[in-house]
Amino acid sequence: MKMSLYGLKQALRPWNAKIMQRLRQMGFVMSKWNSSLFIRPGRNIGQVSILVYVHDLVIIGAGFEEINRIKSQ
Numbered sequence: 001m002k003m004s005l006y007g008l009k010q011a012l013r014p015w016n017a018k019i020m021q022r023l024r025q026m027g028f029v030m031s032k033w034n035s036s037l038f039i040r041p042g043r044n045i046g047q048v049s050i051l052v053y054v055h056d057l058v059i060i061g062a063g064f065e066e067i068n069r070i071k072s073q
Contacts, residue, residue, distance in 0.1 A: 012054065019052060026073060 028038035038050045046062035
């Protein structure tokens with residue numbers, strides 16, 4: 001896995017598969033309209049969205065506590 005993540009043109013494919021798997025484990029669902037957008041429906045604290053762009057993540061949510069908890073995972 002390390003070799004596939006560093007230095008190869010296909011490096012993003014295994015990273016993308018791993019991040020998609022982890023987000024699904026955390027309860028996120030891929031958007032029907034944009035495959036790089038993951039949404040976790042609102043629980044007690046509200047909806048959280050994550051946009052995956054190349055190797056960066058943009059996390060949007062209603063509360064800092066929930067965003068920090070997701071970042072720690």
